[in-house]
C-alpha cells in the first residue's frame with residue numbers, strides 16, 4: 001500500500017517515536033510540511049525512568065503515553081504504527097510492516113531516529129537469561145523476574161538454592177546499572193521487609209559488576225566514587241574489572257583481570273552493559289556508503305545528514321558525533337536541528353549553507369537511591385540530596401503530559417515518603433512471553449527450538465508452548 005496522496009507539500013518522514021522522533025515532529029509543528037512519524041510502538045517512551053517501572057515505583061502508562069494522543073493537535077502530523085524494514089534512498093521511500101501489512105511511505109526529507117538496542121558484544125545467547133532494559137516489555141519482564149525470585153525463595157527449603165534465588169546481579173555499572181542496583185537494594189531492604197515468612201528479604205544480595213575499573217565512567221572518578229560509596233553503604237556489592245564470559249539460567253561466570261574465572265550463582269541477572277545502534281544504520285550505509293562505528297552508529301556529516309543525501313538526517317542514539325553522548329539531550333537537540341534544516345530548506349537555504357550541528361551539554365545525572373544522586377553540570381560535580389532534588393525536577397519536567405507529571409509526582413511521594421510501591425503486580429505473561437515467543441519463532445523457522453523453556457521453574461510456560469515433537473502434526 002502506498003500512502004502517497006499526491007500532495008504538493010514537502011513530505012517529512014520521521015522514523016521513531018523516542019526523544020529524537022517526538023521532538024523532531026514537534027519542531028515541525030508550524031512548518032509548511034506533512035510529517036509522517038513511523039514507529040514500532042504506539043508510545044513515546046521516557047527511557048530514563050524505565051528502572052522505576054522495573055522496581056514497582058511507576059506504572060508503564062506514566063512513562064509511555066500514546067504518541068498519537070500527544071500529537072493529536074498537531075494537524076500536519078500523522079502517526080503510523082509499524083516496524084521499518086527498508087529505506088530506499090534512491091526512490092525516497094520507507095517501507096514498514098505491521099503484522100501482514102506492508103506500507104510504503106514516500107518522503108522528501110527523512111529523519112531517522114530509531115535509537116539503539118542492547119548489545120551483548122557478540123554473545124546474544126546471554127539475552128535469554130540476562131535481559132536488558134530498553135523497552136516497557138523489558139521493564140515488566142524484569143519486574144516479574146525480580147519479584148518472582150523472592151517468591152521462589154520463600155518456597156525453597158534448600159539453603160544454597162535460596163541464596164541463588166536471592167542474589168541479583170546487574171551487569172554494567174553505567175547510570176542504568178547504578179540506578180537499578182540501588183532500587184533493587186531499596187526494595188528488598190524497605191518495601192519487602194517483613195513481607196515474607198520463610199525468608200528475610202533484606203538478606204538479598206545485590207551485585208553490580210562491570211568489566212571497566214570504575215562506576216559511572218562517563219561521569220568521572222569523583223562522581224563515580226560518590227555513587228559507589230553510597231551503593232556500598234546500602235549493601236550493594238560492587239565488583240569491577242570483572243568481565244562476564246558466560247550466563248546461564250542459574251548464574252554467570254566472570255573473568256578477573258588476572259585471567260582467573262569464577263562463578264556467581266544467581267537466578268536473576270540484568271544486562272545493562274552496552275548498546276548497539278538500530279540496524280537501519282546498515283541499510284543507510286549500504287546505499288550511501290556512510291561509515292558506521294563499532295556500535296553500528298552512523299558517522300553523519302557535520303549537518304547530521306549522510307553523504308549524497310542532504311535531506312536524510314540521522315539523529316539520537318543512531319548518530320556518531322564526537323562529543324555527543326547517547327543521551328536524551330543528544331537526540332532532542334539533533335532532531336530539532338534537523339527539523340530547522342528542513343524548514344530552512346523550504347525557504348531556499350542550500351545544504352552547503354547549513355551551519356554544523358553544535359551540541360550544548362546541559363550536564364548529566366544519575367540517582368543512586370532515595371535522596372541521593374550525582375550530577376555533573378559544566379565544571380560542577382556534586383552529589384547528595386540537592387542533586388537528587390534536581391534530578392526529580394528535571395525528570396518531571398521532561399515527562400510528557402500534565403496528567404503523567406501529576407501521577408508520577410504522587411507515585412514518588414508514596415514511595416519516597418512511605419517506602420511503599422504502587423506497581424508491584426506481576427503476571428505470568430510478563431515473565432514468560434519473550435522467551436516463549438522466541439521459542440515459538442524458532443520452532444516456526446527450524447522445526448524445533450534451542451531456546452529453553454523459561455528459566456523460572458513452573459509448569460505454566462510449558463502449557464503455552466506446543467510440544468516440539470508434536471509441532472508438525474499440529
Ligand SMILES: Cc1cc2nc3c(=O)[nH]c(=O)nc-3n(C[C@H](O)[C@H](O)[C@H](O)COP(=O)(O)OP(=O)(O)OC[C@H]3O[C@@H](n4cnc5c(N)ncnc54)[C@H](O)[C@@H]3O)c2cc1C
Pocket residue numbers: 015016017018019020021038039040041043045046047048049050051082083084085113114115116133134175176278280315316317318326327328329331365
Ligand atoms: C534504561 C535507560 C535509561 C536511560 N537514562 C537516561 C538518563 O537518565 N538521561 C539521559 O539523558 N538519557 C538516558 N538514557 C538514554 C536516552 O533514553 C536515549 O539516549 C534516547 O532515548 C535516545 O533517543 P532516540 O530518539 O535516539 O532513541 P529512542 O528514544 O530509543 O527511540 C527510538 C524509537 O525508534 C523506534 N524504532 C526502533 N526501530 C524501529 C524500526 N525499525 N521501525 C520503526 N520504529 C523503530 C522505537 O520504537 C522508538 O520509538 C537512558 C536509556 C535507557 C535505555
